[in-house]
Amino acid sequence: MGNKGVRNMFVFGSLLCFVALVVMTFDTFAQLDSRSTKITADVDKGKQVWHKYDCIGCHTIFGNGSYFAPDMTKITDKLPKSYLKKYLVNPRKVNASAAMPVLGITDDEAEKLFVFLEWISKVDTNGWPPKPIMSKGSSSAAVYEKYSCSSCHLINGIGGTSGPDITHVASRHPEAEWHRKHLDNPSSVVPDSAMPPYAQLTEDEKKQLIEFLVSLK
Amino acid sequence: MKYKSHKIALNFFTFAVLLFLVQVIVGVVAAIQFLKPDFFVFAFNISRTLHINALVVWLLCGLMGATYYVVPEESECELWSIPLAQFQFWATVVAVLGVVVGYIVMGLFPQSNIMIFGTLLLNEGREYIEAPRWADFLIAISAVLFLINNAMTMFKSKKWTGIQGTLLGGMLFLTLMYLPGMFYSSSMVKDQYWWWWVVHLWVEGAWEVIAGALLAFMLMKLTNAPRQALEKWMYIEVALVLFTGILGIGHHYYWIGTPSYWLWVGGIFSSLEPIPLLVMVWDALRITKDTRVNTNKLGLFLATAHAIFNFLGAGLWGVIHTLPSVNKWTHGTQITTAHGHLAFYGAYVLLIIAMVYISVPSMRGVKDYNMSRGYRSFWWQTVSMVMIVFTITGAGMVQTYMERLLGIDYVAVKNDFNSWFWIWRIIFGVTYLIGVLMFVVDYFKIGKEPVTVNAAAAAISESKA
Numbered sequence: 097m098g099n100k101g102v103r104n105m106f107v108f109g110s111l112l113c114f115v116a117l118v119v120m121t122f123d124t125f126a127q128l129d130s131r132s133t134k135i136t137a138d139v140d141k142g143k144q145v146w147h148k149y150d151c152i153g154c155h156t157i158f159g160n161g162s163y164f165a166p167d168m169t170k171i172t173d174k175l176p177k178s179y180l181k182k183y184l185v186n187p188r189k190v191n192a193s194a195a196m197p198v199l200g201i202t203d204d205e206a207e208k209l210f211v212f213l214e215w216i217s218k219v220d221t222n223g224w225p226p227k228p229i230m231s232k233g234s235s236s237a238a239v240y241e242k243y244s245c246s247s248c249h250l251i252n253g254i255g256g257t258s259g260p261d262i263t264h265v266a267s268r269h270p271e272a273e274w275h276r277k278h279l280d281n282p283s284s285v286v287p288d289s290a291m292p293p294y295a296q297l298t299e300d301e302k303k304q305l306i307e308f309l310v311s312l313k
Numbered sequence: 314m315k316y317k318s319h320k321i322a323l324n325f326f327t328f329a330v331l332l333f334l335v336q337v338i339v340g341v342v343a344a345i346q347f348l349k350p351d352f353f354v355f356a357f358n359i360s361r362t363l364h365i366n367a368l369v370v371w372l373l374c375g376l377m378g379a380t381y382y383v384v385p386e387e388s389e390c391e392l393w394s395i396p397l398a399q400f401q402f403w404a405t406v407v408a409v410l411g412v413v414v415g416y417i418v419m420g421l422f423p424q425s426n427i428m429i430f431g432t433l434l435l436n437e438g439r440e441y442i443e444a445p446r447w448a449d450f451l452i453a454i455s456a457v458l459f460l461i462n463n464a465m466t467m468f469k470s471k472k473w474t475g476i477q478g479t480l481l482g483g484m485l486f487l488t489l490m491y492l493p494g495m496f497y498s499s500s501m502v503k504d505q506y507w508w509w510w511v512v513h514l515w516v517e518g519a520w521e522v523i524a525g526a527l528l529a530f531m532l533m534k535l536t537n538a539p540r541q542a543l544e545k546w547m548y549i550e551v552a553l554v555l556f557t558g559i560l561g562i563g564h565h566y567y568w569i570g571t572p573s574y575w576l577w578v579g580g581i582f583s584s585l586e587p588i589p590l591l592v593m594v595w596d597a598l599r600i601t602k603d604t605r606v607n608t609n610k611l612g613l614f615l616a617t618a619h620a621i622f623n624f625l626g627a628g629l630w631g632v633i634h635t636l637p638s639v640n641k642w643t644h645g646t647q648i649t650t651a652h653g654h655l656a657f658y659g660a661y662v663l664l665i666i667a668m669v670y671i672s673v674p675s676m677r678g679v680k681d682y683n684m685s686r687g688y689r690s691f692w693w694q695t696v697s698m699v700m701i702v703f704t705i706t707g708a709g710m711v712q713t714y715m716e717r718l719l720g721i722d723y724v725a726v727k728n729d730f731n732s733w734f735w736i737w738r739i740i741f742g743v744t745y746l747i748g749v750l751m752f753v754v755d756y757f758k759i760g761k762e763p764v765t766v767n768a769a770a771a772a773i774s775e776s777k778a
């Protein structure tokens with residue numbers, strides 16, 4: 097092929113690839129709405145606060161951004177709202193050695209940020225971030241083991257069958273509060289529950305156990 | 314100076330070299346903040362923003378300087394309008410300084426980044442394109458003036474060489490791909506979707522096309538290889554760059570909320586991206602071996618080093634984490650930082666440095682120049698960069714294993730397990746800075762010092778061959 101031929105291949109081949117990208121862009125955008133919840137005015141306001149304080153200059157979101165601070169993609173699944181709001185307004189009051197500076201975020205801005213981050217956590221990210229597959233059981237699962245909950249419950253096919261399978265219990269009961277009441281006194285939330293109460297757990301154990309239970313999605 | 318237009322090229326190079334120094338100094342500040350977050354007047358996000366924005370801007374200025382050098386050379390005439398080019402240069406300087414001042418103000422007073430006319434005044438809060446909207450417009454205008462001036466020069470001279478056509482085509486693509494970053498979307502998914510058009514289609518599309526054209530130009534200037542053959546390989550390289558790179562954008566659409574077919578598109582096309590980069594290495598080595606080399610040994614050495622490190626940093630360090638099955642675990646870890654550094658260094662930092670050593674001597678009207686400091690600066694920079702990359706790749710492997718596979722908390726991994734890597738990065742960052750200082754000094758002295766024995770000896774052996 098002469099130089100002209102190669103050049104034409106370059107120009108037209110590249111244009112063709114670009115057209116393919118544009119077509120896929122249309123297809124992708126047509127699918128986006130069904131891959132998350134609706135964007136409310138508050139979600140949008142929260143996003144603007146996110147930009148205003150340049151959170152991306154330290155954090156990642158969907159794994160993109162800076163690698164100086166933890167990823168924000170599923171943060172509202174991991175941490176309760178009351179904690180997050182306190183942290184955003186003044187991280188150094190929550191944790192004296194926090195590396196995150198006090199940015200001057202107002203209560204209202206923190207509220208909007210939370211709504212925004214909650215929207216983010218609802219986005220279908222094709223399973224990212226993945227569950228740590230080599231985890232030897234976090235300390236929260238340790239409480240579960242210590243009190244032999246598995247003698248009555250199944251998780252991923254392991255355990256007993258006196259009680260229900262709780263592999264995905266958090267999709268039925270996502271709220272930590274429900275689990276606290278249930279552990280203290282099962283009958284208070286499930287009339288006539290057969291499960292024994294676990295009010296004897298220490299406060300720390302309860303926290304870890306509940307964190308573990310709400311992670312079972 | 315053969316052409317008065319080359320004054321503009323020198324202006325752009327000087328501004329680029331100074332920003333390069335700023336970039337690396339704030340890089341070291343950012344590295345120290347990994348251990349001591351509060352040690353500087355502003356927080357990490359501002360030092361990082363300055364670091365990566367200075368990088369992108371000085372590389373763009375370097376590319377503009379290179380173009381203002383190449384186009385008069387290839388067209389064999391002056392630029393269409395020298396005053397317009399002069400204006401474009403100063404407008405760029407003023408806009409850039411304005412943006413930098415804005416970042417620093419925001420660093421000192423985070424509340425000062427207020428909303429005006431629906432856009433943020435000082436910082437858009439989006440990585441790499443932090444520059445506020447008003448600056449985006451100035452940058453776009455500057456780019457358009459730049460394109461018009463060079464295109465008119467080519468029209469006027471009617472010398473349509475493949476090299477300058479490809480160079481301008483790459484510059485046009487670059488300018489167009491700035492636009493998807495210039496509007497607001499209330500969806501973070503769409504925001505990142507368009508954001509990657511700017512970032513990915515720049516570094517793995519437009520900029521690589523420009524690099525291909527400049528590589529061909531450098532090899533032509535430095536050897537007696539025939540233009541015909543050089544341009545043919547250039548077309549093949551840039552064609553492969555775009556055939557793999559445009560759809561290779563899919564490797565950024567795995568986990569941002571976009572449909573799962575991107576796992577296939579991104580995985581397949583981006584895995585092929587190293588191929589054109591390997592062809593460029595082969596091209597540079599073959600031509601160095603087969604043809605007679607002129608006196609500018611350092612120039613050819615740097616051009617070849619650029620091709621090799623482009624392949625290693627972008628190609629190799631890119632492909633190791635580009636498959637979805639790997640990227641699922643490494644996404645957004647320090648592995649990405651390691652790749653980002655070696656890729657930018659090899660593909661674009663070395664490209665501009667090579668263009669400087671190839672064009673500045675002739676623009677300053679000398680045939681030969683003292684090369685020893687240039688070589689030393691190259692080795693200081695390259696060894697330090699390779700060590701930074703090893704260090705950070707290590708940190709990334711520890712992070713991937715502990716945080717992503719074992720499930721240990723992010724902050725614990727960063728503070729308890731990776732701190733030695735942060736210390737080593739600071740040390741090699743400082744040695745890198747020494748290399749840059751040598752380069753800055755050398756830049757101002759190229760062609761103004763007596764030629765040393767080394768260079769003279771090279772010239773003699775050359776005349777014998």
Ligand code: HEM
Binds near residue numbers: 161516564627
């Ligand atoms: C000169 C060319 C290149 C440059 C300058 C470059 C630079 C970068 C940078 C700076 C990032 C990080 C972006 C961010 O901050 O979020 C990145 C990400 C990435 N690059 Fe490249 N790159 C180049 C070529 C390539 C190639 C050829 C490949 C694949 C073969 C590749 C694969 C990737 C992948 C997979 C990511 C995403 C990392 C993650 O998931 O966190 N890159 N690149």
Ligand code: HEM
Binds near residue numbers: 364654
């Ligand atoms: C010419 C040389 C350099 C280039 C091309 C370069 C390029 C970059 C790029 C593209 C990024 C953002 C991308 C990413 O993190 O994925 C970055 C971040 C960074 N750079 Fe550099 N850099 C250079 C030199 C340095 C030096 C000498 C240091 C100091 C040791 C340094 C320290 C950093 C730090 C700490 C970050 C933030 C990384 C993070 O978010 O975890 N850089 N640099």
Ligand SMILES: [Fe+2]
Binds near residue numbers: 513517562564565
């Ligand atoms: Fe990419």
